[in-house]
Amino acid sequence: MELRLENLTKIFTNKNGQETLAVDALDITIESGTLVALLGPSGCGKSTTLFMIAGLVKPTAGKIFFGEDDVTKLAPEKRGIGLVFQNYALYPHMTVFKNILFPLENMDVPRDEAFERVKDMANLVGIGELLDRKPSQLSGGQQQRVAIARALVKKPRVLLLDEPLSNLDARLRLQMREEIKRIQRETGITTVFVTHDQEEAMSISDKMVVLDFGKEQQYDAPQDMYNQPGNLFVAKFLGNPPINSFEANVKNKQLIINGKEFMKVNLPDGEYFVGMRPENFRAKSDGFIVDIKEIFHIGRDTMIHFDFNNTNIRALVDSDSIEEGQNKVGLTIKPDRVYIFDKETGKVLNNG
Amino acid sequence: MxxxxxxxxxxxxxxxxxxxxxxxxxxxxxxxxxxxxxxxxxxxxxNPAGKAPGWAKALIYLSPALVVLAVFTFWPIINSFALVVYENYNMTNNTITGYTIFGNFIRVLTDESFIVPASHTGSSAVINTLIIVFISVPISIFLALAISVALNSIKPLKGFFQTIYFLPYVTNTIAIGLVFAYMFKTDGGLVNQFLKIFGVNVTGLSWVESNAVYWRSMFVLIFYSIWSALAFKIMVFLTSIQGIDKQYYQAAAIDATPKGRIFSKITVPLISPMIFYITVTSVIGAFKIYNAIVALFGVAGAPPGVRYNLQSIVMYIYQFIDGSNAGNLSVAAAASLILFAIILVLTIVQMQVSKKRVHY
The missing domain is CATH 1.20.5 (Single alpha-helices involved in coiled-coils or other helix-helix interfaces)
Structure with missing residues (x-):
């Protein structure tokens, strides 16, 4: 089921009549059978977007299409969606079995088939032997699986997940990421999920939408977005450790850093924002010489700190290439891994 | 200025x-x-606190409440067990003729107008009380649930309706009783005027006055006790409904759950501990009904000039303290212990039933 958002807008009005633009004219098409992440910092409107798709929040303007059906005005129960809430919202007084069965009780399904579907779904999400337990007797990861099973058992057209992993500990999170991916693959359901964790989004989604202040920043496959960020916000939001960004001048088609020519760029003279990811630097003797301020050994890699145009820059380099006490190092970086952004609009100018 | x-x-x-x-x-x-x-x-x-064990310290903090409880609750309880074994106890000159174990119980149980309907009134205290309990408690609980769910789902005038439903709780029982008596007056009473609109012949249709038949006065009494008990129940239910996580309702909405099923499968189970608490306390409260009857019908417990009586168990007990049989506290004690036993058995039954139905 293809999911299409057209000019989707939400404005919240508080008691004093103050208006907040939560979602700003989103135009996104989610292809059938893909897993798409809505990613952004807190308050960027990602959950609001999800709830608008679910029908729990009414959009101020714009349209939502499931395939060819316009569902904008449809009540949530008529949309055929499965929603997994952030804290799962499992009914505490019902067993796991009853919880998963609950959506089917409201549908026209024969009893035997309903029971069969509950069991199949429980086995798919890996909780087949926990059906008699109450939610309070389950771990967080198991509750999560029950919530997914409950959302999927009625065969929805679209599966929506609201921050599905935020209530789990780090190890479980890794495991559940893979589980969600597997369940989505096996069922082939169009899935939208909301997260503020860029690593999580990048690791499980086929494509992701980065939002900021309700505006779509970029919509692309995770690796493409990482390698070709559309603007400074996306570049800064993705990646850990974060991208280094600093101001630099271009003179005579040359990027000037620390008063020296760094590389050739095909841009008019002027001031720009420059972004370089810490892991894209390589230590080479014939590279650009910098003064090392500090060296941190972190396992496999070594992090060095130095200055570019009076801004602290971090670079992750091979441990072997740096010795303790070394105070100068030559660094190189591939030209297509240097991102130059417009100072006014933040748009990338040399890439993508 | x-x-x-x-x-x-x-x-x-x-x-x-x-x-x-x-x-x-x-x-x-x-x-x-x-x-x-x-x-x-x-x-x-x-170090005065160092050597004292934990319970001793606790006892010191509890002592003010314990003193009050001991004087006004524990002592009367113990005393009623003591009183029950006196034979022909006379309060005025504090004399007894001997001791008996079951004598006072047998006297209460065989007494006319306790269990056995009295020949001159045709009604008994236990039957009256059971009728009141088993009609008014279920109705008031269902009504309170319905009203609190309705109150929870409306936005405008919510505060107004909450106040209206809460008013009986803060209003004087006797005053309400007088208002009820006036509402149910035969000539020109509000209820009769209302029935007249629907073409009911109201001439001589008496509710709380001399011509009222048993079930009509009982209806007024039950109506009154339901209405006055609603306030507290609605408050408790409304508070607990408001405490339910909204996400359960959103999840149910997405699964296209009908309103009735949301009520029976989500709302009621999630507030079931409160429903249980209200059921137990209101059954106990209804068994102890006294002032509602006095407010409506006076200490006689019946409309003037009728043959029957609406006396409750507590009223039966009181008549041995200050009523027609004043002074025989032993019989009153025996009747109280029987009331206690009835309530105890019913509460245990409720607790057993609730084990499966109440979800904590």
Whole structure:
């Protein structure tokens, strides 16, 4: 089921009549059978977007299409969606079995088939032997699986997940990421999920939408977005450790850093924002010489700190290439891994 | 004029400040005193709390409440067990003719108008009370649930309706009783006027007056006790419904759950501990019904000039204290213990039934 958002807008009005633009004219098409992440910092409107798709929040303007059906005005129960809430919202007084069965009780399904579907779904999400337990007797990861099973058992057209992993500990999170991916693959359901964790989004989604202040920043496959960020916000939001960004001048088609020519760029003279990811630097003797301020050994890699145009820059380099006490190092970086952004609009100018 | 207002404001501000300063200084003095006492105890190596076991300390903190409870609750309970074995106890000259174990119980159980309907009234206290309990409690609980769900789902006028439903709780029982008696008057009463609209022949249709038949007065009594008991129940239910996580309702909405199923499968189970609590307390409360009957029908417990009686168990007990059989406290004690046994058995039954139905 293809999911299409057209000019989707939400404005919240508080008691004093103050208006907040939560979602700003989103135009996104989610292809059938893909897993798409809505990613952004807190308050960027990602959950609001999800709830608008679910029908729990009414959009101020714009349209939502499931395939060819316009569902904008449809009540949530008529949309055929499965929603997994952030804290799962499992009914505490019902067993796991009853919880998963609950959506089917409201549908026209024969009893035997309903029971069969509950069991199949429980086995798919890996909780087949926990059906008699109450939610309070389950771990967080198991509750999560029950919530997914409950959302999927009625065969929805679209599966929506609201921050599905935020209530789990780090190890479980890794495991559940893979589980969600597997369940989505096996069922082939169009899935939208909301997260503020860029690593999580990048690791499980086929494509992701980065939002900021309700505006779509970029919509692309995770690796493409990482390698070709559309603007400074996306570049800064993705990646850990974060991208280094600093101001630099271009003179005579040359990027000037620390008063020296760094590389050739095909841009008019002027001031720009420059972004370089810490892991894209390589230590080479014939590279650009910098003064090392500090060296941190972190396992496999070594992090060095130095200055570019009076801004602290971090670079992750091979441990072997740096010795303790070394105070100068030559660094190189591939030209297509240097991102130059417009100072006014933040748009990338040399890439993508 | 404006100057005067400023002066008045300043004056009150000054008073407020000096009051606060006074309490601050009192606390300073107390702190100082505590410190000195502590220093004194430390210097002489006295540690009064150190050796006392935990329960002793707890007892000290509990003692004020315990004293009150002991005098007004525990002692009467023990005393009623003692009273029950006296034979022909006479309160005025404090004499007994002997001791008996079951004598007073047998007297109560075989007494006309306790269980056995009395020949001159045709009604008994236990039957009256059971009718009131088993009709008014279920109806009031269902009504309270329905009203609180309805109140929870409306936005405009919510506060207004909440106040309306809560009014009986803060209004004097006797005053309400008088208003009810007036509403159910035969001639020109509000209820009869209302029935007249629907073409009911209301001439001589008496509710709480001399011509009223048993079920009509009982209806008024039950109506009254349901209505006056609603307030507290609605408050409790509404609070617990408001405490339910909204996400359960959103999840149910997405699964296209009909309203009735949301109520029976989500709302009721999630507030079931409160429903259980309300059921137990209102059954106990309804068994002890007394002032509602007195408010509506006076201490006689019946409309004037009728043959039957609406006396409840508690009214039966009271008649041995200050009524027609005044002075025989042993019989009253025996009747109270029978009431206690009935309530105890019913509560145990409720607790057993609730084990499966109540989800904590």
């Amino acid at each position: 404006a100057n005067l207002i400023i002066k008045i404001k300043k004056f009150f501000a000054m008073i407020g400040k000096s009051i606060k300063t006074f309490f601050w200084n009192v606390r300073r003095i107390l702190n100082n005193f505590k410190k000195r006492v502590g220093n004194f105890l430390d210097r002489h190596h006295i």
